[in-house]
Amino acid sequence: MTTESTTQAVVEARNLDLVFPTNDGPVQALRDVNLTINKGDFVSFIGPSGCGKTTFLRVMAALEQPTGGEITVNGMSPDEARRQRAYGYVFQASGLYPWRNIARNIKLPLEIMGYSKSEQDKRVNEVLELVELSGFEGKYPWQLSGGMQQRASIARALAFDADILLMDEPFGALDEIVRDHLNEQLLKLWARTNKTIAFVTHSIPEAVYLSTKIVVMSPRPGRITDVIESPLPKERPLDIRDSPEFIEIAHRVREGLRAGHGDDV
Amino acid sequence: MKTLVAVLTVLAVIIALWYAACLPMNIKGVLTEAERAGVTVVPAGAKERRDMGVIGLVLDNSFAIPATWAQKRPRLPAPHQVAVELWKTTGAMVLKGKTMSKRSLFFHGWVTLSATLLGFAIGTGLGILLAVGIVHSRVMDMSVMPWAIVSQTIPIIALAPMIIVVLYSIGVQGILPKAIISAYLSFFPVVVGMVKGLRSPDSMQLDLLRTYSANLNQGFWKLRLPASMPYLFTSLKIGIAASLVGAIVGELPTGAVAGLGARLLGGSYYGQTVQIWSALFAAAILAACLVALLGVIERVVLKRMGMGA
Structure with missing residues (x-):
């Protein structure tokens, strides 16, 4: 391993293929996907439904097995990386257990991974502070708003200190105002923890606002059509979205999406 | 309060239907007993009554209605008869200190x-x-x-x-x-x-x-x-x-x-x-x-x- 933390590849995909057998014949969910994610990157995957962005995330997490090509996470297979607790996964729904309060929900992965009681308590406090939910440890999920529930689920993914955070449309079900707020918080959290984040989204402004790298994908077969390195600074106030740079990147993403759609829009 | 009234109304209707059902169910037995005791019933003779509609019998012998709720061995006992029997075999036994007797x-x-x-x-x-x-x-x-x-x-x-x-x-x-x-x-x-x-x-x-x-x-x-x-x-x-x-x-x-x-x-x-x-x-x-x-x-x-x- 190199010590050059800025250019160290965390995820490397080479000629990745994934075909799902279905009743209507095989579906090519991913075709010839090549991508490198470096340590500390914030990578967004954007594209219409069926473009394979969630599938790619699931392949990184070893929840799907590719049918061709290669992928490594931290230099090992996704399966091994999972056993090394390389990543935390955040789903579209918070998936908090209704029978556990927030603290015990965050302890769930820690219990499974065999952390000691005192270590569990310490980590719960740390991650709740990171997502600004301190004081809510005794509350049950139904006592929290949707945005707070999603923050709790991010805290749960952070609890075991994985280097990579995989987020599958985590704010997709929330309204725009809450979403803006959470995006801002997520950037702060990213800056503080220096995690590598892979983030699936439908929203162009969200992708441009958050990312250092935007991966534009298109469906049938699922493939990458464009990879945009964002020139925006790491420090991003919400009003950066009115800057010419921002609008230019957003425009390029939109063009990429349109090109990928071909004539079946 | 409204729900309570509604629930009680339903209960009252069920009990009323039950009392009403006792009339046709028990009328033949009641009339047979009454005839044996020397009361005139219409028509006379158990044989004549056998094939008659029970509703008609009740209408012709309205004096016998209270008796359909008080038979010793009715086909269909009236609600209060069941309630009394329940009390006799539960609460009354407890009061007598025989909670676990064989009749309780x-x-x-x-x-x-x-x-x-x-x-x-x-x-x-x-x-x-x-x-x-x-x-x-x-x-x-x-x-x-x-x-x-x-x-x-x-x-x-x-x-x-x-x-x-x-x-x-x-x-x-x-x-x-x-x-x-x-x-x-x-x-x-x-x-x-x-x-x-x-x-x-x-x-x-x-x-x-x-x-x-x-x-x-x-x-x-x-x-x-x-x-x-x-x-x-x-x-x-x-x-x-x-x-x-x-x-x-x-x-x-x-x-x-x-x-x-x-x-x-x-x-x-x-x-x-x-x-x-x-x-x-x-x-x-x-x-x-x-x-x-x-x-x-x-x-x-x-x-x-x-x-x-």
Whole structure:
């Protein structure tokens, strides 16, 4: 391993293929996907439904097995990386257990991974502070708003200190105002923890606002059509979205999406 | 307050219909007794009345109406007759200090209840074990579930004597045969409910556990089992009522001398309809209490689990 933390590849995909057998014949969910994610990157995957962005995330997490090509996470297979607790996964729904309060929900992965009681308590406090939910440890999920529930689920993914955070449309079900707020918080959290984040989204402004790298994908077969390195600074106030740079990147993403759609829009 | 009025209205209507039903049901018996006692009835002679419509008889002999609610052995006892019999065999016995005498419904109720509870425990335990097996093994799912369903299509009244005979021949008697019949009826709702409950976590929940590399055991104790609790309680409420039915049915073929089933049997041997109905009501009240008790436990447990919103 190199010590050059800025250019160290965390995820490397080479000629990745994934075909799902279905009743209507095989579906090519991913075709010839090549991508490198470096340590500390914030990578967004954007594209219409069926473009394979969630599938790619699931392949990184070893929840799907590719049918061709290669992928490594931290230099090992996704399966091994999972056993090394390389990543935390955040789903579209918070998936908090209704029978556990927030603290015990965050302890769930820690219990499974065999952390000691005192270590569990310490980590719960740390991650709740990171997502600004301190004081809510005794509350049950139904006592929290949707945005707070999603923050709790991010805290749960952070609890075991994985280097990579995989987020599958985590704010997709929330309204725009809450979403803006959470995006801002997520950037702060990213800056503080220096995690590598892979983030699936439908929203162009969200992708441009958050990312250092935007991966534009298109469906049938699922493939990458464009990879945009964002020139925006790491420090991003919400009003950066009115800057010419921002609008230019957003425009390029939109063009990429349109090109990928071909004539079946 | 409005609901209370509505509930009481429904209750009043049911009782009124019951009193009304006593007229046609009991009129022939009442008229026969009255004629024997020398009262003139229209028309005279039991033979003439045999083929007549009962409504017509009631209209022609309106003097006999109160008597249809006060017969000693009516075809259909009136509500107050059942209530009086219930009181005589419960509260009145307690006041006399003979709570557990052989004529007390507390005594018979306890005999049935003990078999019910034992059977319910066996049935619930078996049901949960089977459900765990079915959820975790495809072979069990395909081999056990069909038999569980078939087992419930056989009328228990046909099976009960055989269970008792077979168990007696291997030396098992007393409370256990009844409990087994009651377990036979109560395991099924528990199996069905728990299979559904243990499978209730969606694929996202299961994926989340996979990202933690959780093993089957952890998945069961941390996710599947707690997620199944609301389903379990629903099943238990059905199961306990079925258990009580099983225990009563288990008392019938043995010619048991104690238990609510024995009261039903005795009542039908001697034409004591009032005794039959009071035993039926005792069973219904017992079942209602058991279901209500489970409801309270459900509320407390789910609330402590944080799910009692």
